[in-house]
Amino acid sequence: MNLKQLSELLGLSQTTVSRALNGYPEVNEATRERVLQAVKETGYRPNKAAQRLATGKAGSIGLVMPTAPGHYSDVHFGEFLTGLGEEAVRHDFHFVIMPADPDDEIGALRRLAISGNVDALFVAYMRGHDPRLPLLQSLSMPYLVHGRSYGSEPDYPYLDIDNEGAFYDASKLLLQLGHTRFALMNGPEHLDFAIRRKRGVVAALAERGLDLPDTCVSHSSMTDEQGQFAMEHFLQQPEPPTAILCSSTVLALGAIRAVNQAGLKLGEDISLIAHDDVLPHLKPENFSVPLTTTRSSLRAAGVRIAQRLIGTVKQDGAYPEQELWKTELIVRASTGAAPRLDQNFGGV
Amino acid sequence: MNLKQLSELLGLSQTTVSRALNGYPEVNEATRERVLQAVKETGYRPNKAAQRLATGKAGSIGLVMPTAPGHYSDVHFGEFLTGLGEEAVRHDFHFVIMPADPDDEIGALRRLAISGNVDALFVAYMRGHDPRLPLLQSLSMPYLVHGRSYGSEPDYPYLDIDNEGAFYDASKLLLQLGHTRFALMNGPEHLDFAIRRKRGVVAALAERGLDLPDTCVSHSSMTDEQGQFAMEHFLQQPEPPTAILCSSTVLALGAIRAVNQAGLKLGEDISLIAHDDVLPHLKPENFSVPLTTTRSSLRAAGVRIAQRLIGTVKQDGAYPEQELWKTELIVRASTGAAPRLDQNFGGV
DNA sequence: GTGAGTTGTCAAAGCGCTTTGGAATTTGCA
DNA sequence: TGCAAATTCCAAAGCGCTTTGACAACTCAC
Numbered sequence: 073m074n075l076k077q078l079s080e081l082l083g084l085s086q087t088t089v090s091r092a093l094n095g096y097p098e099v100n101e102a103t104r105e106r107v108l109q110a111v112k113e114t115g116y117r118p119n120k121a122a123q124r125l126a127t128g129k130a131g132s133i134g135l136v137m138p139t140a141p142g143h144y145s146d147v148h149f150g151e152f153l154t155g156l157g158e159e160a161v162r163h164d165f166h167f168v169i170m171p172a173d174p175d176d177e178i179g180a181l182r183r184l185a186i187s188g189n190v191d192a193l194f195v196a197y198m199r200g201h202d203p204r205l206p207l208l209q210s211l212s213m214p215y216l217v218h219g220r221s222y223g224s225e226p227d228y229p230y231l232d233i234d235n236e237g238a239f240y241d242a243s244k245l246l247l248q249l250g251h252t253r254f255a256l257m258n259g260p261e262h263l264d265f266a267i268r269r270k271r272g273v274v275a276a277l278a279e280r281g282l283d284l285p286d287t288c289v290s291h292s293s294m295t296d297e298q299g300q301f302a303m304e305h306f307l308q309q310p311e312p313p314t315a316i317l318c319s320s321t322v323l324a325l326g327a328i329r330a331v332n333q334a335g336l337k338l339g340e341d342i343s344l345i346a347h348d349d350v351l352p353h354l355k356p357e358n359f360s361v362p363l364t365t366t367r368s369s370l371r372a373a374g375v376r377i378a379q380r381l382i383g384t385v386k387q388d389g390a391y392p393e394q395e396l397w398k399t400e401l402i403v404r405a406s407t408g409a410a411p412r413l414d415q416n417f418g419g420v
Numbered sequence: 421m422n423l424k425q426l427s428e429l430l431g432l433s434q435t436t437v438s439r440a441l442n443g444y445p446e447v448n449e450a451t452r453e454r455v456l457q458a459v460k461e462t463g464y465r466p467n468k469a470a471q472r473l474a475t476g477k478a479g480s481i482g483l484v485m486p487t488a489p490g491h492y493s494d495v496h497f498g499e500f501l502t503g504l505g506e507e508a509v510r511h512d513f514h515f516v517i518m519p520a521d522p523d524d525e526i527g528a529l530r531r532l533a534i535s536g537n538v539d540a541l542f543v544a545y546m547r548g549h550d551p552r553l554p555l556l557q558s559l560s561m562p563y564l565v566h567g568r569s570y571g572s573e574p575d576y577p578y579l580d581i582d583n584e585g586a587f588y589d590a591s592k593l594l595l596q597l598g599h600t601r602f603a604l605m606n607g608p609e610h611l612d613f614a615i616r617r618k619r620g621v622v623a624a625l626a627e628r629g630l631d632l633p634d635t636c637v638s639h640s641s642m643t644d645e646q647g648q649f650a651m652e653h654f655l656q657q658p659e660p661p662t663a664i665l666c667s668s669t670v671l672a673l674g675a676i677r678a679v680n681q682a683g684l685k686l687g688e689d690i691s692l693i694a695h696d697d698v699l700p701h702l703k704p705e706n707f708s709v710p711l712t713t714t715r716s717s718l719r720a721a722g723v724r725i726a727q728r729l730i731g732t733v734k735q736d737g738a739y740p741e742q743e744l745w746k747t748e749l750i751v752r753a754s755t756g757a758a759p760r761l762d763q764n765f766g767g768v
Numbered sequence: 769g770t771g772a773g774t775t776g777t778c779a780a781a782g783c784g785c786t787t788t789g790g791a792a793t794t795t796g797c798a
Numbered sequence: 799t800g801c802a803a804a805t806t807c808c809a810a811a812g813c814g815c816t817t818t819g820a821c822a823a824c825t826c827a828c
């Protein structure tokens with residue numbers, strides 16, 4: 073069933089039917105009713121490709137998903153996408169996901185942009201001086217960045233959380249509890265959020281004249297395995313840290329295993345604060361020692377990003393170009409007063 | 421830059437340029453070279469919507485993603501999608517993801533199918549007597565089902581793992597170890613895999629004249645929280661089970677927490693086997709007591725599904741209609757001989 | 769040097785939709 | 799009743815691409 077057939081069925085012109093469907097004013101209400109009724113009965117749906125070709129609008133948001141054999145998928149991806157979708161479904165928007173070799177993200181982004189398949193682009197996992205930014209800016213297509221790119225002029229539309237502030241505040245809390253030996257379990261070194269989180273910790277420590285030795289910083293992907301590995305490494309040091317900042321609850325999972333295996337008590341011998349993206353399958357409050365966290369819902373960010381992007385495409389909203397969300401610091405049992413310094417609590 | 425402009429630039433007709441680009445034989449090699457060169461220089465890319473309109477092919481696979489406020493995202497989704505993408509990127513295919521209200525998955529699927537935006541459909545999270553099956557069969561579009569639909573005639577193309585066999589084998593192992601009191605932590609009750617896994621356990625127990633009481637079966641979404649909750653529930657029973665079958669490593673995470681908090685030892689007081697979808701962020705071998713698992717890579721399934729679907733669209737492959745993958749049973753430390761029955765190991 | 773067979777190219781017809789410009793019909797008011 | 803304005807509808811022109819059917823131009827015998 074296409075427009076032509078439908079209009080013949082109704083004894084109307086294609087124009088009239090099209091207008092009736094798209095809410096143009098110059099069509100009789102009774103006629104419109106008849107058309108709508110026929111649509112219901114026949115199950116007619118306009119061909120999107122044709123609509124796209126004629127209007128230049130596709131009703132879709134494009135994003136690039138890096139993938140390759142051996143390339144780790146990201147636990148957070150599904151949750152974020154669910155948030156995007158939650159909003160998109162209200163506007164009958166969909167997503168076009170272009171898988172891409174991690175080495176060719178730029179190329180994939182460009183191809184996606186000029187394919188004519190999408191109205192807007194979304195990018196995430198920003199890096200310092202991210203090369204995708206100039207590309208996006210040169211394209212004449214709406215886009216929105218999740219996160220920021222450290223070192224680039226912040227004149228692009230983004231939504232980010234205050235990573236630096238979050239980790240600054242978390243560090244402050246631990247300092248107040250008397251901790252002096254800190255460690256940071258961070259995400260991949262080149263990623264923007266990792267850079268900023270580290271800055272937050274360093275800034276807080278600096279205020280007390282403390283520093284964060286390189287041996288007390290780990291960078292890795294967000295898996296429980298890496299968390300365990302990093303924590304074991306920290307604990308093997310001659311003077312192990314007592315305060316741990318952790319970029320993800322998934323990392324924390326492994327870290328806590330290492331703490332337990334070393335015979336240490338979380339919240340007593342070791343304090344830990346993790347960043348919580350509010351993943352539904354891993355709640356920090358349910359950890360055997362409930363986790364103190366800096367919290368910001370990834371899903372909520374997804375909703376908001378879809379909102380802004382769709383709004384821009386539909387031209388119906390003046391959204392702020394830049395948004396920086398504060399995180400919440402939720403204190404639970406994994407943080408406690410620093411153990412007395414002279415106390416020996418033997419590593420591994 | 422479009423075809424017309426490009427052909428004018430080259431002093432050729434659109435036909436010739438189009439043919440040169442699409443590898444038709446009736447074009448001079450030198451001309452083809454010239455065209456390819458021009459494409460490189462101008463960065464010309466064909467408009468996908470126009471291509472789609474003209475050919476009826478979109479180079480994309482469609483899938484519906486249920487989402488709503490409060491609707492849990494699935495940890496496994498990202499990993500699976502990564503697998504799909506891994507194959508898709510090799511064929512320059514992309515995905516169209518249509519978010520849908522969980523109550524309107526059928527409607528969304530239909531709209532996606534007739535939108536003209538996709539060449540093939542993929543569905544997952546199959547339920548018993550799944551109503552999407554008749555819809556798919558009535559559509560004239562290639563599709564592939566991940567999983568099966570219990571109770572429906574298995575005459576549709578699917579890829580599934582042998583859930584029943586996996587849980588049968590796992591139960592057998594536990595029986596051999598002397599266990600007699602079993603419990604099953606399963607996924608949502610209406611899902612096909614949950615139905616089959618339960619059948620596997622029940623069948624194995626039946627051979628020994630044992631049964632699986634309703635009080636020893638839990639159905640829930642795959643979160644650590646639900647896992648902990650279910651296990652606590654099991655342990656409160658007068659004669660708690662000593663052998664646990666678990667549908668996901670994520671559930672196992674919570675379950676193990678409950679075991680520890682009850683002061684029990686995994687692999688001694690309680691044996692546990694979980695199904696492992698091979699999630700990169702949660703490895704069963706790294707659990708403090710490494711987990712015995714039934715293993716089947718979700719990602720590999722994604723790769724294979726994309727392969728079959730793309731093959732069907734390109735009409736270049738005769739793939740088997742139905743595939744049933746065996747799982748591996750990997751024995752680690754979370755399973756051990758049943759504790760002596762007279763031994764008291766006090767609940768909670 | 770003519771006819772058949774190849775090769776390389778082109779003009780034009782769609783694909784299904786939106787939108788423009790104008791025509792036909794109805795309405796309002798003098 | 800007459801005429802302008804408002805309403806309702808239509809034919810046709812794209813949107814950018816693929817593909818069909820034809821046509822030159824060129825080869826190669828005979």
